[in-house]
Amino acid sequence: MSSIHDDKIKKIEEKANEIRQDLIKSLLEAKSGHSAGPLGFIDVLSTLYFHVLKYDPKNPNWEDRDKLFVSHGHIAPAIYAVMAHAGYFPVEELMTLRKLGSRLQGHPHRESLPGLESSSGPLGQGLSQAIGAALAAKLDGKRNRIYACLSDGEHDEGQTWEAALFAAKYKLNNLTAILDRNNIQIDGYTEDVMPLDSLALKYESFGWHVLEVDGHNIGDIADACEFAKSVYEKPVMIIAHTIPGKGVDFMEFKFEWHGKPPNKEEAKASLDQLRTLGGKIKSEHE
Amino acid sequence: MINEKMHLVEDLFGEGLKAVPTRNGFGEGLVNAGKKNKNVVALCADLTDSTRISYFQKEFPARYFEVGVAEQNMAGIAAGMAVAGKVPFISSYGVFSPGRNWDQIRVSICYNNANVKIAGAHTGISVGPDGATHQALEDMAITRCLPGLVVIAPCDSIETKKATEAVAEHKGPVYMRFARENDTVFTTEETPFEIGKANLLKDGSDVAVVACGPLVYKALVAAKELEKDGISVAVLNNHTISPMDKNAVLDLAKKTNAVVTVEEHQINGGMGSAVAEILSRNYPVPVEMVGMQNSFGESGEPKELLEKYGMSVDGIKMAVKKVLERKK
Ligand SMILES: Cc1ncc(C[n+]2csc(CCOP(=O)(O)OP(=O)(O)O)c2C)c(N)n1
Ligand SMILES: [Mg+2]
Numbered sequence: 001m002s003s004i005h006d007d008k009i010k011k012i013e014e015k016a017n018e019i020r021q022d023l024i025k026s027l028l029e030a031k032s033g034h035s036a037g038p039l040g041f042i043d044v045l046s047t048l049y050f051h052v053l054k055y056d057p058k059n060p061n062w063e064d065r066d067k068l069f070v071s072h073g074h075i076a077p078a079i080y081a082v083m084a085h086a087g088y089f090p091v092e093e094l095m096t097l098r099k100l101g102s103r104l105q106g107h108p109h110r111e112s113l114p115g116l117e118s119s120s121g122p123l124g125q126g127l128s129q130a131i132g133a134a135l136a137a138k139l140d141g142k143r144n145r146i147y148a149c150l151s152d153g154e155h156d157e158g159q160t161w162e163a164a165l166f167a168a169k170y171k172l173n174n175l176t177a178i179l180d181r182n183n184i185q186i187d188g189y190t191e192d193v194m195p196l197d198s199l200a201l202k203y204e205s206f207g208w209h210v211l212e213v214d215g216h217n218i219g220d221i222a223d224a225c226e227f228a229k230s231v232y233e234k235p236v237m238i239i240a241h242t243i244p245g246k247g248v249d250f251m252e253f254k255f256e257w258h259g260k261p262p263n264k265e266e267a268k269a270s271l272d273q274l275r276t277l278g279g280k281i282k283s284e285h286e
Numbered sequence: 287m288i289n290e291k292m293h294l295v296e297d298l299f300g301e302g303l304k305a306v307p308t309r310n311g312f313g314e315g316l317v318n319a320g321k322k323n324k325n326v327v328a329l330c331a332d333l334t335d336s337t338r339i340s341y342f343q344k345e346f347p348a349r350y351f352e353v354g355v356a357e358q359n360m361a362g363i364a365a366g367m368a369v370a371g372k373v374p375f376i377s378s379y380g381v382f383s384p385g386r387n388w389d390q391i392r393v394s395i396c397y398n399n400a401n402v403k404i405a406g407a408h409t410g411i412s413v414g415p416d417g418a419t420h421q422a423l424e425d426m427a428i429t430r431c432l433p434g435l436v437v438i439a440p441c442d443s444i445e446t447k448k449a450t451e452a453v454a455e456h457k458g459p460v461y462m463r464f465a466r467e468n469d470t471v472f473t474t475e476e477t478p479f480e481i482g483k484a485n486l487l488k489d490g491s492d493v494a495v496v497a498c499g500p501l502v503y504k505a506l507v508a509a510k511e512l513e514k515d516g517i518s519v520a521v522l523n524n525h526t527i528s529p530m531d532k533n534a535v536l537d538l539a540k541k542t543n544a545v546v547t548v549e550e551h552q553i554n555g556g557m558g559s560a561v562a563e564i565l566s567r568n569y570p571v572p573v574e575m576v577g578m579q580n581s582f583g584e585s586g587e588p589k590e591l592l593e594k595y596g597m598s599v600d601g602i603k604m605a606v607k608k609v610l611e612r613k614k
Pocket of ligand 2: 151152153180181182183184185
């Protein structure tokens, strides 16, 4: 049985598409920043913000909120775009990305933007912080959940594995981690730079409960997050297989799009594709 | 003249003074802090006994977390707990924390403004026989440059206890460093301690010795011996390296016009450098620095090492005479 209705899935899909367009616009305006990772993770982030997480954008410090720690801070443009649509700040503010005085720093700064649970950018630090939050929640007898999003590239970092060991030791069943398995990093495909497979077996052998999902299937992501709540003895790792650059054909699967923004023409082509869902529907903006 | 307001031990230069490692004061202070505030928690990276965080573990087992040999993870977990309202103390040797996990301290802790207290044990050359790998001599340099991070080097076990309790009350990240060896206990429960406020232990008019950590006592001994040569030496216990008590340093510099800094740390980037930064911008006077002169340490007995590398009573006296020469 699915944990989410079809019409809600459809709504989230539409929202995600809108968010991808805002993301492209903000990257074009910023003239720098990351494209592939953010586009690839928007379906997961949208499912989290529009279905899974409990939060109140009007009261970002609400004590019993669920907490999301995004460890790969370079996907900040995606986090910001989703947060704007979730009501944390006006969508127009996305146009200040990376500019002097903006709350939307190039990599997330918790102190600047209410709603962010942590500052991130240097890879490998997020899971530990999420674990700290999960431990604190347990000490305080809280029933909220802690979510951590990790990239595949940061599994080259030792700290990620230190954290994996710890979470299993303390049986952090209030922690759900989601791994953005897009198979790219800066210097190439992850399996060429530093082979990571099988991440599922690795986490399993570290004492985690592992689930694998299509990171663009809203229903599957939602179901996995729901199922994770019922795993009692272990932290849960959801490996979300994602397509870097998702939604823009010339960016998809290309590690070359890890760290650059679209130029004007590329942005236009991207927006055209997104508006027409890759030609499936006619764009009204021609 | 010893400053009476500092309530130092009565027989300051007597034979019978106790000697206790400063880290013991940390262990005791942390238990007190834990009693006062149930949000105080402690984490350790497989060095529970030698950092003395074991005292806390015994008293509050449910608030103690063993992370294994994983200093980066420890810093990150503490940051997450702090943001959720806990007051985490993390402990290891200074060479590993803040040595191994500096990036995590910089971003997960400081950039997050997370209320984490970092306790670095076994700092200074007096770590001794373990050798250079284990002698933290760069820890103050890499921490005092971080925005918002308070850095403290207490001078004896009693001051360390007070500092630990004060640090638990302070809102914001702190790094504290401790020594391994038995060090003379020369302050008392009545001696004042306030973060960011240096203590003038002895007044003097010819040279100001600005010291931190257990070498403060050696500075007092040196000052007393120099009195016999007719040299009047002031001694400042400059326990807070960041933010430094600028006025205390400047007042003494204006009075003496010659400064010697004393620390168990590299002279490049340490407490002395911070003093020089203040003086050069406000009131330049000749400065001599006692500390590690840009080399790694080595194995040996603490006393031997302190003597070899000039962090001794004689070393301080020589520096005082040298700076007096330059003052002329
Ligand atoms: C500790 C650290 N080292 C290096 C970097 C530079 N860097 C930023 S993103 C990245 C690629 C990592 O791959 P992944 O996180 O999978 O990113 P993706 O390409 O999938 O967006 C690197 C090496 C960093 N941010 N942090
Ligand atoms: Mg990747």
